[in-house]
Amino acid sequence: MYVETDQQQVTGHSAHGKNVVNGLRKEGEIERPAIKTLSKEHDHVLKTFRLLIADLCQQFNGGHPGGAIGMAAIGVALWKYVMRYAPYRPDYFNRDRFVLSNGHTCLFQYTFLHLTGYKAMTLDQLKSYHSDRVDALCPGHPEIEHEGIEVTTGPLGQGVANAIGLAMATKNLQAMYNKPDFDVVSNHTWCMVGDACLQEGVALEAISFAGHLKLNNLTIIYDNNQITCDGSVDLTNTEDVNAKMRACGWDVIDIEDGCFDVEGIVQALNRARQSSEKPTFINVRTIIGLGSAVAGDAVAHGQAFGPADVVNMKKLYSFNPGESFVISSDVRRFFEDIPARGQELVNAWEKKVDDYEAKYPGLGAEFRRRVRGELHETWKDLIPTTFPAKPTATRASSGIVFNPIAKEINSFVVGTADLSPSVNMIWKGKVDFQHPDLKTTCGITGNYGGRYIHYGVREHAMCAISNGLAAFAPNTFVPVTSSFFMFYLYAAPAVRMGALQHLQIIHAATHDSIGMGEDGPTHQPIELAALYRAMPNLLYIRPGDSEETAGAWIAAIEAKKTSSIISTSRQALPQLAQTRRDGVAKGAYVLEEAEDADVTLIGVGAELSFALEVAKELKEKNDVRARVISFPCQRLFESQSLEYKRDTLRKHKGIPAVVIEPYAPNGWERYANAAICVKRFGHSLPGKAAYKYFGFEISVMTAKIGGYLDQTREDPILRQEFVEL
Template sequence: MSVQFSDIDKLAVSTLRLLSVDQVSKANSGHPGAPLGLAPTAHVLLRHMHLNPTNLDWINRDRFVLSNGHACALLYSMLHLCGYDFSIEDLKQFRQIDSKTPGHPEFELPGVELTTGPLGQGISNAVGIAIAQENFAATYNKPGYTLSDSFTYVLLGDGCLQEGVSSEACSLAGHLKLGNLIAFYDDNHITIDGSTSFSFDEDVLKRYEAYGWEVMTVEKGDADLESINRALESAKKNKDKPTIIKVTTTIGFGSLNQGTAGVHGAALKPDDVKQLKKKFGFNPDKFFTVPQEVYDFYKKSVVEPGVKANQQWDELFRNYREKFPQLGMELDRRLRGELPKNWEQKLPVFKPTDSAVATRKISELVLENIYPVLPELIGGSADLTPSNLTRTKTAIDFQPPSSGLGDYSGRYIRYGIREHGMGAIMNGISAFGANYKPYGGTFLNFVSYAAGAVRLAALSGHTVIWVATHDSIGLGEDGPTHQPIETLTHLRAIPNLHVWRPADGNETNAAYKAAIEAKGSPSIIALSRQNLPQLEGSCKDKSTKGAYVVQDVENPDLIIASTGSEVHLCIEAAKILASKPSPIKVRVVSMPDFMTFDCQSEEYRVSVLPDGIPILSVEVAATSGWGKYSHEHFGIDRFGCSGKGPDVYKFFDFVPEGIAKRAEKVADYYKGKTLYSPIKKALPFKSTNV
């Protein structure tokens, strides 16, 4: 694409700058500095992008990721000028409750590709988008039918480059030779603390060159549209490397305090705003001004070409479906966000007579069975493939074809030892669209390394799946550094996050079914290293309610509620209590996912955990959080220890006899006392999805 620049481009850049400043000034809150410096780069990007504000889900649109999300006033200005559903009134509501212009970009907003703000996440998400695009193109493009050739563009700053997650993701991007990924580095020498010289003086471009990226420099990013454009045109021609372009800018360009930390995160003073508008040729007494010729320019140079490109794509896809009917039907289904009919029939079936198997091994069997019928399933592991058991026998690795290790149609990603990067990349794959279902494996304890990405998945509603094996002290000899104690509590505390801890094969099936069918919620499936028996009362359908009665008796004296590898121990403990001279009748409840259970009706939840019966929770993890469901708790509120898995369980007394001993004390203590179900509250808990 050959782009020519004239005075209208300069006016458009000034409009972007001042619209952004007015948003921050009206709210008296925000970050005006970066938009003032980055507006020229943003404008050049718009001149190159294929986008269609009337079809937000067009799969071949170019993606724009604002990794330094604090500069979102610039993004909202871009979206408004390009005809997205952002009015001037919306811009005036910047940073106000329930507005379409929150303090950082959010995924659900029209034209916003990703929720960004925590620095480093956006560029890492963009790596995921680029991976998805390459996989999509390799899967569906045919000679004469290029359905996918889009680019992912990123704006990022020093903060993004300092956060470790970006190093993880960008290192992998270089290895994967993602030539569809182009990042602009806003080199303005300022962070919140002041000059970058206080803490950050490395040669960023040398680092990225070492990662395998193409590197470029634009010296005068405040005004030199031609140089920005030349760098971008060159980057688009390089199909074998991602590109980072360092654009040297002046933070707060044009402000009285330009080039200082004072313009980073505070509204400009009124007199500063006035002189700024005069400098750019605008009326200093008017706000949110957009010259009609700017609207017309963006419509003609950006929107109309994008709409036309979308129409041409639609015609191409119609012809594609005639030429390749099977692939066309598959792709059409994916673009509608639908799964293959009856895919769940591929889930394995388990009977109580089946042998004991670790749930991580059952997970492997589930993936093996469903992988061939779910082309949207794409996964990998953070260098723990032999332990996580996440790679199917027929999988092809996602690798650059030149590597000889796989190709871009492959659906298994070797993430390397990069848990946080893996989490952020999975979010990007999900955000790409085409109903991708990304999964990633690591030990449950090391999901903590990726907490920032997990939280953003829940906030954004990305349907990613974490395959989190080695879920307890049962992993044994690796000891307390690897044994998760607080991890389940932490993850369960994150809103809109399913945390499944299945007790056997049927419950593992339920976890995968729910995770793959989820709409707007990520899932973590915590899986055992040690073998677990197939339970007599377990049931896939009941498990999908989040909790159910796995073993019952008439008029129980006690309820034991548990998860995962402890459920079968609780059933054995119930047998011990039933055989005592004064028998104690125990109902055992399995609770594989708290969030799913919380979404059930109160009637159902109270039927599982009713009034009048003491409830004891049993889990080899921190007891925090169990107060929602039980009156007493048997858990571990200290770190674990090193030893063989069964010996560690014995050390902490998590054996049927130890559970029975505590259960008897609980039953005796509450005998004759009035008890209400913990489910019933004056202020009941409500689970709300984003």
């Protein structure tokens, strides 16, 4: 317990016995730091910080004050004493990364960015929190676009996985580039989490994986205030979190007086940085909303304290109750050395890299290229220009197209959520990303320089970790994930966060239609494309054969600020003579033109060849002239000129269009007048039988389309509506 001394006056409910500590901890289990006294200087800085948070929330009467206030001492320890960073060079490559997984406490980070001298984060900007200023740097959760922010966290739990990705990025770069005399990469990743983050599945997946990988360059700092929105954490969670973390392969350090014990926290953080073989979990007991009337209570979490309470806090802290946003010159002085210290780090690192390049010119140039986020220009030449004529699953095509690139270009790190045999992403000679000492039962080993990642059956963590890898520095890594398409619903919150952050992540998703077969409706992604076609800044691409798969990978690799899903088939697909990779780049293109066409058939991905076959049969059996377009990506098509779009679709010429895709048709109404589609969940049958069951036989489709065209002649209104055939 914190003990008062006559050096200063301590306020807050811990002194009054209201400190809520983890109900599960047993006496004697805690590694107690020696009792600390709080220096006058620290006391003043902490009080200033807490009042700033209270004022910032009070001004617009909203926001999340409690957590940030509780974490004040942790912040001082991190930003003043432990973290290596450069406020005037926020993009310093070898900086420590800080991730705020409990992102709603963003004022914690914003305020320290301001105090430590980040230029963009002026006091004026700091005060934009919850304002209607549209260019504010203080959104409700930290956003990667802004100076000093490493990742956009947002929904709880994501940040934990992001931090693990950042730490993996460091490990990989170290293994590839560091030399005994040159540690050009040596940074540490710090991740702040709240009680909630540790309940979310994505974090639990990632924690287990980080323990497996023995990421000793990663520290999670747990703001253990035992409060969430609904009340005390023991309402929903009474596990022994320390024992759980140890079981997952983490070192655990306890801090008892997390609101005051700056020195103890500094010691713990430094010990964590020096950990030789495990990631570290620092369990810091804090009091939410310390100093306010609602300290230790759930209401301190998500609302301003109210003017009276803020005034009382100021009185308690011997501040002028009439003043707000007070930062004394003492406080300014406390932080003022930080930019210069940061610049020294930058200068030393730049000199080191210069010397490194002089000694290891090849590696040095390569390292510089990675720092700049550039790919070898030759990447596109590695893609085959011709493919075997035999029918080929597009998941296999993905491997044919991409594996030569993955092999040669070390920006790519390729992972799978335990579907290596299905996704075809293994290149010859691939080395796994693993702790070098690991000896697996199945005889596969690896090292941190490996670029193939077995994520385990952890789809959500895979994608959230990939966001961390990509966020390390712009395009230094291009993470590739792989799994069944259906399981990208598990990963959807992380896929979304990648797209939202403008991160280039490529998701290789196979088994993307009812053709995936026997696994049944739980694995057949009927409605999932509707999500990803609607998701901003994401290319959802369904290639129809090997050539289009080449186009899909080219589009994804060229989209340096956009995420992609390359959505492929389990089953073999015919290689089509008419497909073109540059057609894929436009999203849709004409595959077969027809004079005076009666109908446009839209073919997509695994079912593209159906459109060609139906067109043939429509001609032969119904004397209907059908043109065929291939439509692998709606978003790429939307970015084309109006002229191109009209020329391709020809709806403006009065030609009705019918799309063929065994998904819910939502979204195709923009391009088609009718759909041969699936509007219920799937059915467990072998692939071919599943197509038949849902009416995707050439003769059945031909008859349906023929009938539809007859109907529209009788009832022209149908042409203005959307018909499911």
